[in-house]
Structures are given as C-alpha cells and as structure tokens.
Amino acid sequence: MEEKQTHEDESLDQIVKITKKKRKPQEPGVIYLSRIPALMNVKTIKDIFGQYGEIGKVFLQPNEKAANTKRGRIFTEGWIEFLDKKIAKRVATNLNNTLIGGKKRSRWHDEIWNIKYLHRFKWAHLNERLAYEKAVHKQRLRTEIAQVKRVANYHIQNAERGKKMKAIEDRKRKQGKSFEEDEKEGDYEITQRETEEETMAKKRKLDSVVETSKGGRKKKEGLNKKSFFARTSLIKSIFSGGHDDDDED
Structure with missing residues (x-):
C-alpha cells in the first residue's frame, strides 16, 4: 500500500514538472x-x-x-x-x-x-523612437542656432559698415567736400543682360562690318597695284628719254 502511494506521488511530481516545462514564459x-x-x-x-x-x-x-x-x-x-x-x-x-x-x-x-x-x-522600439526624436531635436536646435548666428552676423556687418560710412562722411565734411557728390561719382551703372535677339543682331552687324572691311581692303590693294605700275612706267620713261627698250634694239 505504501509502495503504491509513493508511486502515485512520484507520478504527480512528474506531471507538475512536465506542465512547468510546457508552460510558456510570460511575454510583456x-x-x-x-x-x-x-x-x-x-x-x-x-x-x-x-x-x-x-x-x-x-x-x-x-x-x-x-x-x-x-x-x-x-x-x-x-x-x-x-x-x-x-x-x-x-x-x-x-x-x-x-x-x-x-x-x-x-x-x-x-x-x-x-x-x-x-x-x-517592444520596449526597445520605444527606446529607438526616443533616441531618434532626441537626435532630431538636437539637429533642429543646431539649425536654429546657426540661423540666429547668421542673422546676428548680418546685423553686425551692417553696423560696422554704417560706422565706416559715417567716418568717411565726417572726414569729407571736414575737407569741405560733400559726401553725396562722392557717392554719385562712385555709383556704378547696372546694365540689363542682353536678350538672344539683341545678341544675334550684334553678331550679324559685326559680320557685315567684317565683310565690308574685306571688300574695301581688296579694292585698296588693287588701287595700290595700279599706282605702283604707273609710277614705275613714269620713272622708266624719264630715264629712257621717252623710248622703250624695244625701240633701241
């Protein structure tokens, strides 16, 4: 009887162990x-x-x-x-x-x-999201700080430029010159960029000028040749006494 009881207790222990092994761990x-x-x-x-x-x-x-x-x-x-x-x-x-x-x-x-x-x-997903948001926040702060620095530098440069212009104006006034006249003399003329039609018209005009200059140069060369031959014939007639070489022969 006692052996039977001990056998049943051992079987119950085995069942409990098996169920514990089969039981899945809790997932969060x-x-x-x-x-x-x-x-x-x-x-x-x-x-x-x-x-x-x-x-x-x-x-x-x-x-x-x-x-x-x-x-x-x-x-x-x-x-x-x-x-x-x-x-x-x-x-x-x-x-x-x-x-x-x-x-x-x-x-x-x-x-x-x-x-x-x-x-x-999973909780790791939340950590990744928080790390990403933190990095984005830092990047946004860096961008805003850089923008503020650029604006501050712009105002500083304008202030320094204003001080320099005021010093120049004071110096010119002491010399008896007006600052407005110097500004007018130093003004730059701003021209508008030429259109495509204006560029082509200038090119055609330049080509025509070149062609006319070439034609004039050819005419001038012809005239120069004629005047050269006329001068040589005149000199030859003077020294030959009005007779050609063929007549002497």
Whole structure:
C-alpha cells in the first residue's frame, strides 16, 4: 500500500514538472496612453494600473511647450509595460473610453482614458523612437542656432559698415567736400543682360562690318597695284628719254 502511494506521488511530481516545462514564459505587453491628465505623474499611473497586473516600465513624455508648475510636470502621452501581455490587452479593452473614476474629490474623477494596446511592440522600439526624436531635436536646435548666428552676423556687418560710412562722411565734411557728390561719382551703372535677339543682331552687324572691311581692303590693294605700275612706267620713261627698250634694239 505504501509502495503504491509513493508511486502515485512520484507520478504527480512528474506531471507538475512536465506542465512547468510546457508552460510558456510570460511575454510583456505595452499599452499606449494618447493623453495624460494634467498633473498626473509616473507614481499615480503605477498606482492606478498596478491594481490590474504587475507593471514593468512606465514612460511619460514631458510637454516641452507647457511650463512646469509647482505641483508637478505636465505630460502629453505615455507608455506602460505589463509583464503579461494578456493583462495589457485586457486593460486596454476594458478601460478605453471609460472614466478614470476613483474618489469624487480627485481632480481626475471625470477624466476619460484613451488607451490602445500596441501589438508586437517592444520596449526597445520605444527606446529607438526616443533616441531618434532626441537626435532630431538636437539637429533642429543646431539649425536654429546657426540661423540666429547668421542673422546676428548680418546685423553686425551692417553696423560696422554704417560706422565706416559715417567716418568717411565726417572726414569729407571736414575737407569741405560733400559726401553725396562722392557717392554719385562712385555709383556704378547696372546694365540689363542682353536678350538672344539683341545678341544675334550684334553678331550679324559685326559680320557685315567684317565683310565690308574685306571688300574695301581688296579694292585698296588693287588701287595700290595700279599706282605702283604707273609710277614705275613714269620713272622708266624719264630715264629712257621717252623710248622703250624695244625701240633701241
């Protein structure tokens, strides 16, 4: 009889061990709060949601635009991690669009929860998102600072230029010259860029001038040749006494 009892106890222990091995480990689940009531902080969130299940991590996004009050910081959105995703799903389904409730004197008694369960969302994803938003925020700050520096440098250069112009004006006045006349003398004439039609017309005009100059040069060369032959014949007739070489022969 005792041997039978011990055998049954051993079989029960084996069943318990097998069931423990087959039981899957709990997977955490994350719920998202799209709105955090005013002056609600991490401690109050843990106290409220901790009664439904074991909570792992909580993160509330601070509102950077709103000023912090003496009572506490103001948050815009939040994420809550439950160690069991089944509990997280149950909480999101049952508490979404319901009153927070609690004590009637509580400032959040008539507030409404806006909760959503994030499927396949891990806490590491939130860390990546926060790191990305932080980097984007830093880049935006660097861009704004660079823009402010450019504007400041522009105003500084204008101020220095104004001081130089004033010093020149004072010096000219001491010399008995008017600053306005010097400015008029130093003005630059700004011409408008030529159009395509104007450029082609100038080119055609230049080609015609070149052609006429070539024709005039040819006529001039012909006249020069004629005058050269006339001069040589005149000189030849003078020294030959009016007779050609053929007549002498």
